Amino acid sequence: MPALDQRRTPYFDALRDYVRAGTVPFHTPGHKQGRGMHRRLRDFIGDRVLAIDLTQIRGLDDLNAPEGPIADAHELAAAAYGADYSYFLINGSTAGNQAMLMTALRPGDTVLLPRNSHKSATSALIMSATRPVYMQPEVDEELHIDHCVTPETVERALDEHPDARAVFITSPTYYGATADLAAIERIVHARDKLLLVDEAWGPHLHFHPELPPSATSIGADACVNSTHKLIGGMSQASMLHTCGPRIDQGRLRSTLRLFQSTSPQLVLLASLDVARMQMATQGERLLGQTLALARDARRRLNRIPGVSCLGPECVGRPGVAGYDETRLVITVKDLGYTGYEAEAILRLRYNVQVELADLFNVVALVTIGDRRDSIDRLVRAVQALAREDRPVDLYAPSGILERRMAQGTYSLPKIPEQVVTPREAFLAAHVEVPFRKSAGKICAEVVTPYPPGIPILCPGERITQHIIDYVRLELKAGVHLQGPADTRLRTIRVLQA
Ligand SMILES: Cc1ncc(COP(=O)(O)O)c(C=O)c1O
Numbered sequence: 001m002p003a004l005d006q007r008r009t010p011y012f013d014a015l016r017d018y019v020r021a022g023t024v025p026f027h028t029p030g031h032k033q034g035r036g037m038h039r040r041l042r043d044f045i046g047d048r049v050l051a052i053d054l055t056q057i058r059g060l061d062d063l064n065a066p067e068g069p070i071a072d073a074h075e076l077a078a079a080a081y082g083a084d085y086s087y088f089l090i091n092g093s094t095a096g097n098q099a100m101l102m103t104a105l106r107p108g109d110t111v112l113l114p115r116n117s118h119k120s121a122t123s124a125l126i127m128s129a130t131r132p133v134y135m136q137p138e139v140d141e142e143l144h145i146d147h148c149v150t151p152e153t154v155e156r157a158l159d160e161h162p163d164a165r166a167v168f169i170t171s172p173t174y175y176g177a178t179a180d181l182a183a184i185e186r187i188v189h190a191r192d193k194l195l196l197v198d199e200a201w202g203p204h205l206h207f208h209p210e211l212p213p214s215a216t217s218i219g220a221d222a223c224v225n226s227t228h229k230l231i232g233g234m235s236q237a238s239m240l241h242t243c244g245p246r247i248d249q250g251r252l253r254s255t256l257r258l259f260q261s262t263s264p265q266l267v268l269l270a271s272l273d274v275a276r277m278q279m280a281t282q283g284e285r286l287l288g289q290t291l292a293l294a295r296d297a298r299r300r301l302n303r304i305p306g307v308s309c310l311g312p313e314c315v316g317r318p319g320v321a322g323y324d325e326t327r328l329v330i331t332v333k334d335l336g337y338t339g340y341e342a343e344a345i346l347r348l349r350y351n352v353q354v355e356l357a358d359l360f361n362v363v364a365l366v367t368i369g370d371r372r373d374s375i376d377r378l379v380r381a382v383q384a385l386a387r388e389d390r391p392v393d394l395y396a397p398s399g400i401l402e403r404r405m406a407q408g409t410y411s412l413p414k415i416p417e418q419v420v421t422p423r424e425a426f427l428a429a430h431v432e433v434p435f436r437k438s439a440g441k442i443c444a445e446v447v448t449p450y451p452p453g454i455p456i457l458c459p460g461e462r463i464t465q466h467i468i469d470y471v472r473l474e475l476k477a478g479v480h481l482q483g484p485a486d487t488r489l490r491t492i493r494v495l496q497a
Contacts, residue, residue: 138319212322
C-alpha cells in the first residue's frame, strides 16, 4: 500500500471548501457563520473561526459514523501514530478513557489500574460496572510527587488477580515521568490481557527520538492522547488509537457514539487534522526546538539559588523509566514558598502563568508554542521570585508537615478495604456526616490530597481512623484536597447505612 501523504488535511479542507463555495446555510449553528452573533464576541474571535463553525451537513461527514473526510483524517492519524485505527475525540481524553475502558471491559470484570489514575478512569469504572484493583505508583518522597507504576508492581498485581481482564497505565504523569511500557507490554500480553494506556500527556512522544517511546510504538492495545494539552489541538480535542486485534472496533465505535455529541465542534476536528499533519511533517524539527528551549530553561533555573528543576537524571528512579524533558517541574520549597504561593506570585507580580502548583513545586509546560522570549520571561520571573525577601516559614503556623517528615511519618495510609464497587457506591443513597466521626462508614466520593495526588479514598471504600487522622493533619498543613463536595472535608458523603 502506498504511504499516505501526511501533508494532506482532508477535514480542514472540507470545511474550508464549504466556506469558499458560498453555500447559503439553512442549518445549525443558528449564528449562521457569525452573521447572527453579537459583535462583542464576533469581533474578538473573528469571522473565519465562525465561518467553519458548521454542522455535519453533506460533505462534512459524521463523527459518529465517518465515511468521508473524517474517515480519511482518521486513517492519516493512525498512520502518523503507527496505530491500526485512530479516532478523533471532542470531549478530551476524558471521553477517550471512558470509551477505552467501557470497550475493553464487561460488567463485573476486574481491571488493574494505578491508584493515582485520572478521575475519568473512575467515571469509567462507575459506568462500566467493573471492579478496580489499585496498583500503588512510586512516590518521590523528596519532591512529594508520584511517578508511574513499575513492571514489578504490574506483575505482582497480575499474579494476585489472574482473573483481571485489563491493565490500565498512566504514562506520562503530569510531572513528565514515563512508565517502562515495553516491559509492561511483555508482562500483560504474555498473560493475554489488554494493555490500555492513558497517554493524555504524551501526544507528542511519537514524533521525536529523544522523547520517551509512545504507547503505540510499544504495541499497547489502546491509548488516549490529549492533542490539546501539548501540541496543536484546540481545548477538548484528543485522539484514541488502537493497535492489534484485541480491541473490537465495532464495539469501540458504538461506545464512542455513547459519549460524543451529535453536534461535534467541527473546528476542534479541523484542529486535530492539522495538528496531526504538523507533527507528521514537521514534528521532529519543532519538538527538537522545544527540547532545546526546555533544556536551556532547566539549566538556567537550576542556577538560581534555592531553586531546582527535575531533569533526565531522574530516569532509573522507581517508577521513572523515561522522562519528558519538555516538562519543567520547578521546586521552590527551599525558597520558603509553597508551590501554591509561587504560582500566585508568578501570575500576580510577573504575569506568568504555570500549569500546575503543588506543595513544593510549580510545573511549567514548554511546547511548540514557546519561543526564546517566553522562556526568558519564565526564567526571569523565577529569578525575581528567588530574590524576594521571604521569611522562611513554609509550613507556618503549624510546622506539622515538616515535623512529620523529619519523623519519617509522612506515609500514605494503606489502600482501604473495597466494600462495594465504585458503581454501587455511586448509585447508592448517600448521606453527609462529619468527617471526624466517619470511621467505619463507606465512602461515596473520591478524596485526593495534592500532593502527591493519590486518592486516599475512592467510592465504595471503608473509611478508617488512620485515614481520618492523616487527612486532618494534611489539611492543617495546607494540603489541597480534590474530589469531595466539601473540599475542607468538615463533612464527607458516605453510603446510607
Ligand atoms: C492523566 C490524565 N488523563 C486524562 C485526562 C483528561 O484529559 P482531557 O482534559 O483531555 O479530558 C487528564 C487531564 O488532565 C490527565 O491528566
